[in-house]
Amino acid sequence: MSFLIWTGNPFVDSGIAAILEHRRKKVPDDIDNDDLSAMSELLQQMYITDKWKKNIYSIFLNHPLCQPSYKTESKKREKFKEFLDDLLDGTEQLGDMGDCMACGRRNTRKRKNRQHIPMTGSGGALNFFSFTAEGADYCDTCAYAVQCSPLTYYACGKLAMLHSNSPKVMRYWAKRSLADVQHQIALNDYKGCFNEGYTNPQNALFHITQDLILTYEERWAEENATIRLYHFTNYIQGPDMDLYDLPAPVFRFLAEVQAHPRRRVWYGIVRRGYYFVKKGAEISIQVSRKSEDEYKNSKNHIYSRLLADKSILPYFLNTRKRVAYGDYSLLELYLREILAMDKKRIETVKRVADEIAVFIRSSPDGKKRLRNLEESIKFRDFCNVLLRISRGRRKMKPEEPLFTLDEFAEQLFPDGALTFGETRYLILFRLYEQLHDWLLTEGLTEDETDDDVTEAGDGVSSQTEE
Numbered sequence: 001m002s003f004l005i006w007t008g009n010p011f012v013d014s015g016i017a018a019i020l021e022h023r024r025k026k027v028p029d030d031i032d033n034d035d036l037s038a039m040s041e042l043l044q045q046m047y048i049t050d051k052w053k054k055n056i057y058s059i060f061l062n063h064p065l066c067q068p069s070y071k072t073e074s075k076k077r078e079k080f081k082e083f084l085d086d087l088l089d090g091t092e093q094l095g096d097m098g099d100c101m102a103c104g105r106r107n108t109r110k111r112k113n114r115q116h117i118p119m120t121g122s123g124g125a126l127n128f129f130s131f132t133a134e135g136a137d138y139c140d141t142c143a144y145a146v147q148c149s150p151l152t153y154y155a156c157g158k159l160a161m162l163h164s165n166s167p168k169v170m171r172y173w174a175k176r177s178l179a180d181v182q183h184q185i186a187l188n189d190y191k192g193c194f195n196e197g198y199t200n201p202q203n204a205l206f207h208i209t210q211d212l213i214l215t216y217e218e219r220w221a222e223e224n225a226t227i228r229l230y231h232f233t234n235y236i237q238g239p240d241m242d243l244y245d246l247p248a249p250v251f252r253f254l255a256e257v258q259a260h261p262r263r264r265v266w267y268g269i270v271r272r273g274y275y276f277v278k279k280g281a282e283i284s285i286q287v288s289r290k291s292e293d294e295y296k297n298s299k300n301h302i303y304s305r306l307l308a309d310k311s312i313l314p315y316f317l318n319t320r321k322r323v324a325y326g327d328y329s330l331l332e333l334y335l336r337e338i339l340a341m342d343k344k345r346i347e348t349v350k351r352v353a354d355e356i357a358v359f360i361r362s363s364p365d366g367k368k369r370l371r372n373l374e375e376s377i378k379f380r381d382f383c384n385v386l387l388r389i390s391r392g393r394r395k396m397k398p399e400e401p402l403f404t405l406d407e408f409a410e411q412l413f414p415d416g417a418l419t420f421g422e423t424r425y426l427i428l429f430r431l432y433e434q435l436h437d438w439l440l441t442e443g444l445t446e447d448e449t450d451d452d453v454t455e456a457g458d459g460v461s462s463q464t465e466e
C-alpha cells in the first residue's frame, strides 16, 4: 500500500518529485507517513522566509502565509502549520478508486481552491467549476503534495514548472532544484525558487533540458521524454499561464547531439539564432562580443522554431559565405530525429551531392553550375541545372548516371516542389562541406569553422563568430 503515484497532474507530480528527492526515495510507492511529515518541517523552514513568501504570493491565493488578516508573523506561521497539519490529518493510502481529479484513487474530503492548488478557481467564483461546485475535487494527500511542489519551481520572470512523462526527468529536475534549496539552507540565505537569471521561458526550457542531459548520465536518447514547461503566475491581479512543449524527437536530438563529436558546432548554430528587433527589423546578436548573461534572454530562432515544429535546416549552412556548419553526420541527426527523414533519402541526396561536387571540381563549368544551383530558388530552375550537370557529366563518361528516375521521384523530390527546398539545402550543405578546400583555393569562401566555439552554458564567449 502506498500514498502516492505519478498522476499526470503537473502540480501533484512536481510535489511528488520534491518529496522523493528530499527523502531520498526512488519511486512514489516508497513514500510513507514519515516522509510526508518530514516535508512539513522543510516547508515551514523555507516558505516563511521573505523571498519564498514572495513566491508563495504568486503561487497560492489567500495562503495562510500571505493572509493580511493574520497580523503578525507568528500568527501566519501558526496558521500555516495548522493548514499543513489539517492536510496531513486527511492523508490516506491509495484506494481502488475515488473522485480526486489528480489520483482518482481517493475521495475529496473538502473541495480545494486557489489557496491549495495554483491556477484553480477561488471558491466564490461559482462558474469556474463544473456544476457550479465550490472548488476542485482534490484529495488531501494530493493537495499536500501540491504544497511541496514550489520547491521544484524555477524563477523565470513569472514562475516555471517542469513536467515530463519521464519519471527520470521529474526526479533529476527535483534533484537539481532541491540542491539549490539545500544550498540556501547551508548558507542560511533564502533566495526563493531556483533562479539562474532566465526570464525567457523558451530559452529556459532548452537550458534546463540540456543541463539535465549533460549533468546526469542516462541513456537519454532512449527515454522518449517529452517536457512541458508551465509558465505561470497565480497572482491575484492577473493569473496567467503559457505552455511550452518540448516534443520527444527534439529531446532525443538534444540527447544525441551531446554525444556527437561536433556538438560544439551545434552550440554555434544555436548562438547564431539569437536576435532582437529594432524598428521592426530583426538584428542578429553578435554573441562573441557579449557574455552569456547579456544574450541568454534574447529571442532565439532555433529554439522557437524547434518548439513550433518548424524546420531549422537553413541554419545549418550559410549560402552567402558558402559555409556548412558541422558535417553531414551532425546534420543527419537532425534529419533523422526531427524531420523523420528516412535513411535511404538521406543517403541518396548525399551520394548525388558528392557526384555533383566531383563534377564542379573538374569541369570548366563547375563554378557557374554551383552559382546556378545557389540561385535557383524555384523547383523547375533547380531541376534544369541538375539536368545541365547531368549532361556535362556524361561527357566525362561516368559509370553511373547522376541519379535514376526512381531516385529523382522517390528520394530527391518525393513530393515534388514540396520537398524541393529541403533537398536544395541538403545538396548545398554537402557541396560546401565536400568542396571546402576547393572553395578556399578559388577564393569563393572564407575559412570559418565552429569547432572553437566553447561549450554552451559556460558563459565564455566564442572566438570564431564575427
Ligand SMILES: [Zn+2]
Pocket (backbone or CB within 6 Å): 100, 101, 102, 103, 104, 105, 106, 138, 139, 140, 141, 142, 143
Ligand atoms: Zn488524489
